Amino acid sequence: METILVLAHTELDGSLAPTALEALGAAKTLQAALPDAKLMIGLAGERVGDAAKAVAASGAARVLGVSGPDFAVSRYATDAAAAEALTRSAGATLVLAAGTARMLRCLPGVAARLGGRADTHVTSLSVADGKVFVSRWYYRQRMEGTLTRAQRPWFIVVDPGSQPAWSGAPGPVAVEEVAVTLTDSARRTTVTGVRQVAADAQTIRPDAELLFVAGAGWTKKQADGQTHVPEAETLIRDFLRLTRASLGSSKSLVDLGGEGQAVLSFLSHLNQIGQTGATPRHPKGLSTCCHGEEPHTVGWRFIGERRAISLDPNCGWARGKADVLYVADAFAVLRKVNELLARG
């Protein structure tokens, strides 16, 4: 008989992030398919009361909490100690959590500590013959594997956006506080802050409908034998402002910066999509001035509808990687697109 524990950390305001509710959604589905399985929720953070109320209607047999100022911040030693204590206290055999930066950092270590195993970037779960199976991607989204494990506790960290979120009315709930004794060594690290660009300059928008990818072509010599980097920059900025799209980039374009060439000033490696970049989730993606080579397009695995604008009719996008390829000058097209968008 499995005991399913959903682990989540609370946000600074005490709430639960939507990704935590997705982990709970996955756990509920799992529980429904496993007769006798018990569901529990483990919360960690400075305060856990509000978060507990938010999941009151989830049907969890127990809601456990680790709270206090030490658990407010994202830090390996304290996050791992909290997750370990919650897992032990629940007697959990299956632990589900959302793949936030915080959980991805600590849970594999907790699995090692408890003699269990961890699978990260899980995109689906299923049950057959009373056994749990998970699917995840290998070789940078090139192939999908389905597996099951004998070891317990089994930590299953689900990719944000891959599971339907649980929803239910808030209500009163009794939280069982789990005590964690920390040694001084758990406080050797202090979080000093978050570095981010100003809100209107932030081009990475995980919740955007559209991913807009800029490729190295924007910085290459055009039909007139000249480069037009300042214009490219204006066109892309205007497009992002008008659509609120998230900005992705090819590796070639971000690497130019390191080589001292003129590049788009608002791009960094964080924007890079692909083999050595990100694999974001968006319903639509528009690629511009990018060749659509395999190391780039593996990062498009979770992009729904895909369109591309490239001068090259034989680029990768033409070969089954995009739904539509416009063989055209992206400068001219984007100029017009921005004009139409601005008109409303």
Next chain:
Amino acid sequence: MSLSFQVVVCGSVVPDPLQTLEPVMTPAGPALKNELMLPVWFDPWAGHALYEAAHLAKQHPGSKVTLVSLGPKAKLQQVLMTIGQKVPFEFAALDGPAGGFTEPAETAGALAEAIAALPGLDRSRLLVFGGWESAARGAGVTLQTIAEKLGIEDVFLGVDELKVLPDGGLEIAERIEGGRHQVSRCAGPPAVLGWATGNLPEPKNNPQVGMMNMRAVMPALQKARPVKLPGEGLTFTAVNVPKQLRQTRIVKDAPVDEIAAEIVEWIRK
């Protein structure tokens, strides 16, 4: 205060990303078709970790970088011919599988043992580096498991920046959601850092560095201890390459106005 570090970098081989990869089922679990014939690269994020380690060692005289690799010996030798020309390091190898379907807990167990056995290991100066995820498993599990096995309590993942502070503390920037970085201060070694891209360009090949490294690499490869990763308790039921080809509609010779209008309509849909 003069500071020096012992930086151990964990990294191994992955298939060249331009190759087409096809999974096959074997009695021992899934593998890649012609896995031993595929050209390989040094795992890219581990590569960034290695460059960052060399950079740190250069800034802090008396520091030492050791690359610890678990992979098929012949493949390791191939990639070391190139990566070995980039930056100076010492080398320790374990001869075993490095594919995507191996169990990271077992990989980490073998690596942690190899690290603990390094001659002259000094925990008070120890930094364990690696890529935050491999390009094979892409799990991000190995380094935390190594940290647990070595009893290291400070772990950072998705690191893009490490600064050594005058008091010997470490300031570390890690990637978090939404294109942001969390900045933390750690009292000092020992610590485990899983690197993302970092900030350094790929170093140019330097044949002199290559020659120096090779003197240590070849004997280390010869001594490489064979390691088995049985994948205990782990059963794969399927590995599939998704049907990825779309029916691409190619729009050629269409007026810009028409294309723009179609794109705007699609965005607004």
